[in-house]
Amino acid sequence: MKLLVILVLWMTEVYCVSxxxxxxxxxxxxxxxxxxxxVSRTEIxxxxxxxxxxxxxxxxxxEFMDFVDRYTPDLHDLxxxxxxxYDSNQDHHIDLADFEAYFNKLDTSGDGRVTKDEFVNYWSKLMAATAHLHPVG
Structure with a gap:
């Protein structure tokens, strides 16, 4: 029975990560x-x-929360x-300095490019870490 519980928990985690x-x-x-x-700096x-x-x-x-609440109110907490x-310098505005910091977070290889793998890896981890704030799927 214990093995079955572990297997179900593992399958649930795999499904959520997917x-x-x-x-x-x-x-x-x-x-x-x-x-x-x-993804380029301009695209970000x-x-x-x-x-x-x-x-x-x-x-x-x-502005950010007005947009979120207008179009996706169920994602307010997220x-x-x-x-x-996003507001990396905590000045209560997202601007060019924050875009650059966000780009650098995504660019894990440091080569000045954000590949699909880097982007998806970052966002998958962020979504998993904030799963309690949004619906899955």
């Missing part, structure tokens, strides 16, 4: 605007423009955590 990988891959596809299987910056309601080139916490992660 879901996170699939979700991260979908996110990569929407971020890789030119389809070259890499572009992915944040939808949050910048007043067009000042910076995303405030209010949005809060993501904003903290």
């Amino acid at each position: 879901d996170f990988t699939q979700m991260a891959t979908e996110l990569f596809t929407t971020t890789d605007l030119n389809g070259d299987l890499e 910056e572009s992915s944040f423009t939808k949050y910048d309601e007043n067009g000042d080139g910076r995303v405030s916490r209010v 949005g809060r955590e993501l904003y903290i992660d």
Whole structure:
């Protein structure tokens, strides 16, 4: 019986990790605007423009959370955590310095490129770590 419980727990974990990988891959596809299987600094910056309601080139916490609450209200708690992660210098705005820091987090090889594998690996781990804040699948 103990072995069965362990097997079920392992299968559940594998299924969730698979879901996170699939979700991260979908996110990569929407971020890789030119389809070259890499995410550039420009593509990362572009992915944040939808949050910048007043067009000042910076995303405030209010702007970010307004967008999250308007389009995906069930992800409010996750949005809060993501904003903290994105705002690397903790100045309460996401701007070019934060885009650069985010790019460097994703670029684990340090070669100045964010590959699909690097992106998916980062986001899969982040989704697993924040699974209690969002639905899976």
